[in-house]
Amino acid sequence: MEEFWTILQLLSATLMLLFIAIVSLIFFQAYRRRFNNSHVEGQSVFEDPNSLNPVPCPSIYDPAEKYMSLIIPAFNEEQRLPSALEDTMKYLQQRSEKDKSFTYEVVIVDDGSKDGTKSVAFEFVKKYKIENVRLLLLGRNHGKGEAIRKGMLHSRGDLLLMLDADGATQVTDLEKLETQIRAVVEKKFHMDNAEAFNSRLGMADVPVAAFGSRAHLEEKALATRKWHRNFLMKGFHLVVLLAAGPGVRDTQCGFKMFTRAAAQKLFRNVRLKRWCFDVELVYLCKWFGIPMLEISVTWSEIPGSKVNILSIPNMLWELVLMSVGYRTGMWKIGV
Numbered sequence: 001m002e003e004f005w006t007i008l009q010l011l012s013a014t015l016m017l018l019f020i021a022i023v024s025l026i027f028f029q030a031y032r033r034r035f036n037n038s039h040v041e042g043q044s045v046f047e048d049p050n051s052l053n054p055v056p057c058p059s060i061y062d063p064a065e066k067y068m069s070l071i072i073p074a075f076n077e078e079q080r081l082p083s084a085l086e087d088t089m090k091y092l093q094q095r096s097e098k099d100k101s102f103t104y105e106v107v108i109v110d111d112g113s114k115d116g117t118k119s120v121a122f123e124f125v126k127k128y129k130i131e132n133v134r135l136l137l138l139g140r141n142h143g144k145g146e147a148i149r150k151g152m153l154h155s156r157g158d159l160l161l162m163l164d165a166d167g168a169t170q171v172t173d174l175e176k177l178e179t180q181i182r183a184v185v186e187k188k189f190h191m192d193n194a195e196a197f198n199s200r201l202g203m204a205d206v207p208v209a210a211f212g213s214r215a216h217l218e219e220k221a222l223a224t225r226k227w228h229r230n231f232l233m234k235g236f237h238l239v240v241l242l243a244a245g246p247g248v249r250d251t252q253c254g255f256k257m258f259t260r261a262a263a264q265k266l267f268r269n270v271r272l273k274r275w276c277f278d279v280e281l282v283y284l285c286k287w288f289g290i291p292m293l294e295i296s297v298t299w300s301e302i303p304g305s306k307v308n309i310l311s312i313p314n315m316l317w318e319l320v321l322m323s324v325g326y327r328t329g330m331w332k333i334g335v
Contacts, residue, residue: 026320026321026324027324027328029321030321030324030325030328030330030331031330033271033321033325033331034271034325034330034331034332046130046134046135046136047122047125047135047137048125048130049122049125049126050125050126050129050130051130055130055134057136057154058154058155058156059153059154060152060153060154060155060260060263060264060267061264062156064156064157064158064204064260065103065156066103066104066105066156066157066158067101067102067103067104067157067158067159068102068103068104068105068157068158068159068160068161068174068178069104069105069106069107069151069155069156069157069159069160069161070088070092070104070105070106070107070161070162070163070171070174071107071109071148071151071152071155071160071161071162071163072084072085072088072106072107072108072109072151072162072163072164072165073109073111073144073147073148073151073162073164073165074108074109074110074111074113074117074121074147074165075110075111075112075113075117075141075144075147076113076114076115076117077113077115077117077120077165077166078113078115078116078117078119078120080165080166080167080302081108081117081120081121081165082120083167084164084165084166084167085106085108085120085121085124087167087171088106088163088167088171089106089124089128089133091171091172092104092106092132092171104132104157105131105132105133105134105155105156105157106124106128106132106133106134107134107135107136107151107154107155108121108124108133108134108135108136108165109135109136109138109147109148109150109151110135110136110137110138111138111141111142111143111144111146111147112138112139112140112141112142118135118137121133121135122135136150136151136154138150142273143273143274143275143277144273144274144275144277145270145272145273145274145275145276145277145278145280146273146274146277148162148267148277149267149270149273149277152258152263152267153267153268155263157204157260158203158204158259158260159178159181159203159204159257159258159259159260160257160258160259160260160263161174161177161255161256161257161258162254162255162256162257163254163255164254164255166302167302168254168299168300168301168302169212169253169254169255169297169298169299170297170298173212173255173297173298174255174257176295176296176297177210177212177255177256177257177293177295177297178210178257180210180293180295181203181208181210181257181259181293182203184206184208184291184293185202185203185206185208185259188202188206189202189206203259204259204260204261205259205260205261206259206261207259207261207262207265207288207290207291208258208259208262208290208291208293209256209257209258209259209262209266209281209285209290209291209292209293210256210257210258210292210293210295211248211250211251211253211256211292211293211294211295212250212253212254212255212256212257212295212296212297212299213248213249213250213253213294213295213296213297214250214253214296214297214299215249215250215294215296216296247282247285247286247292248282248292248294249294250294251278251279251281251282252275252278253278253297253299255297255299256278256281262285262290265284265288265290265335266281266284266285266288266290268334269284269333269334270284271322271325271331272318272321272322274314274315274318275314275315275318276315276318276319276322279319279322280322283322283326284333287333288333288335
């Protein structure tokens, strides 16, 4: 019996030491990342394959020059990027031909790809000119969150849309997000005259975030997924709820639109560089009081996703760091 209690005490002491070590590691990593919202080092120019002259990067804090910016993060997307870009450019060109006031840019952010992603992107820059399509090279892989942040901070649009390189969401659905943002801005300015609002006066100046959502597809997904994937998904949703609170059912859809004013506030503060930056955006929207709109979009599964079961531990780790960082005050929010 005495041996049993000795073993139990040793086990308890070991578990206590392990707990202290994990907590210490969490606080250390959260503290180490307190300045992660500082801009990563990288080129400050776009590369123009047509003229071979460098084009200085604009800043999100400069006055807008375009109506809409589309930011596409790409990591080893040589196979999926061409089709998505073709569909995107076709839509943008057709819309700009019908509406001369609709100006746009597509900012492709190559997040340290090892395949031919850079070459694919440059072909589109050559075809559509650097005024409309731009390529940012991060040099090494930082993560999807950092790639999007970099693109956002160097965009010129009144409205800024992030979308995935696989084309899983129909690009035409951006009009759904745009319409809902417009309604919020109209309400803000008390504009009853729709014709007056066509000038888009004030669109960029009101902080609003619109989140594309696949929540309406969840019931079908639950019926077709294997039980362990459903278990992981439900568990992740619970952790997200604890970390960021309620408000958005589908935080991870890669189709989100922000007004310029919202992007200025949010992306100067984002610290998470990989998969959970979306959750951090929700947290920051709540902190700033930025209206969040969740809008159903058309979405389809595209083979080749970079997210897999091995991504779950990293995502949970980032959520823990975010919770500790903000709740302890180690992560300061700049206004």
